Amino acid sequence: MDKQKYRRCCGIDVHKKSVTVCVLAPIGQPHLEVKKRNFRTFTRELKQLRAWLKACKVTEIAMESTGQ
Numbered sequence: 001m002d003k004q005k006y007r008r009c010c011g012i013d014v015h016k017k018s019v020t021v022c023v024l025a026p027i028g029q030p031h032l033e034v035k036k037r038n039f040r041t042f043t044r045e046l047k048q049l050r051a052w053l054k055a056c057k058v059t060e061i062a063m064e065s066t067g068q
Helices: 043-055
Strands: 009-014 018-023 035-040 060-065
Touching: 018 043, 035 043
Parallel strands: 009 060
Antiparallel strands: 009 018, 018 035
8 A cells, every 4th residue: 555645834934033833734634733833043942843843744844034
């Protein structure tokens, strides 16, 4: 049996002191909820962000960063 893969998209908004992340439910699996978290920009928390995205099985990421 061939396992069907679903795209799991994530949006990341990068600020100087924080990163806001929103993981959307995959197309075809609306029963999964949208997940949203904030992380600070210290190395330890960015590593936690990476682990969280892997746990959510994110396959696509879009980032936004605006400078001052």
